[in-house]
Amino acid sequence: MITLYDIPSALPEMAWSLNTWRARYCLNYKHLPYKTEWIEYPDIEPHCKRLGIAPTSTRKDGTPYYSLPAIYDSTTDKYIADSLKIAEYLDEMYPDTPKVFPEGTEMLQHAFLYAYNPLFDPIVKFIIPATATRLNPVSEEYFTRTRTKRFGKPLKDVTPTGEEKEVEWKEFLEALDTLDGWFSKNKETKFITGNAPVWVDFVVGGELLWLKTIFRPDSDFWMELKEVNGGRWEKYLEDLQEWAVVI
Template identity: 40%
Template structure:
């Protein structure tokens, strides 16, 4: 059995549900799906850059002012003494390093997965972010919330909320149309009858919605009925991979 991989994630302020970020959920689902041992290292937003630098990780993009931007998820694998940042790069690393576990990106689908990543956010997020930005921010700890608000334009959609929600509904209908392209109407996953990284990406963002809006919210109940209940069935398939360990904080958060 390999040593536990250190997995760097961003916590909420809640003790009952610390994991929220859709990007880090992608890596958590990958690790759980593969059955690899890991330990969560909780990192507040203001500490991400210092932690990333300590691991020898490169920035993943640049800020509006041109300075380097460091993001999570990231992992450090003590078995190979390797640190990796970015969920897609982590998925490919895990496939290569642990070939005896379920493969996330089958070789013949790698280019298609790269294309999916390119279109996913522009399709999924534009209307949704207007709905979840405020509750996401309010779920963070005070240190992270202050940092997040300074870095993002956090506004309530107000009277346009319903318009944005209908826009998001259309986005999910687009995904349903992709899945139904073969005409059978019964494909649940992008890889057909098994989970792949594209499905994990989609599930991670749906988990985010359920966490920040609430499983009992009208919005989440709506999602579970859309497209003939497809997304309820889809999420049922991921329930056993949503385990969240207690983990440790990298920097004292008290």
């Protein structure tokens, strides 16, 4: 049995995080038995330290930074943190399950990520303040406090308004146009490398699911987003729906 450590929300579906969705997609795609343990934001660092889960990065001040997702695999008695490391671990330890890094795609998938990651930068100022409002009170306080420090101003003032909103939104739509151009090269397949998803499909899917979950499916934001690029992004999530299950 694998335990997936995830961050809860106050929403009915609970799961929301783009990073933890990457790991969840992988577990569901591989049909590996697992359960979810929900960890609120202020409990992540003490939880990881208590279990010996390694930090995933280092803060600017040199202190270790702990984040989710993380998993515990009772078969190997191992803890793994970071969605990419989790995906690589699951491919290695369970080779008879569908691979998210099929042979020969590792370099191309990493190159895709390098080009892809900056595309969603324009949406950050919209989605981060909105995310805070969807969390449980104890996590909302922590998230708001830490992100306020990161942005250098109250989180409520981060959301673009007026001309800035128009500029940032236009840049985001242009980024989606770029991504749409890449996807358009595959005229006969559902996913990035073919008709079976790979790791980077779960990266893109997790990001889109984050936006849809936080802004809500009936919001003006998502209603507009689902129509751009010929409805590609709503259809993309539909194609991934089989593995968008919370266990």
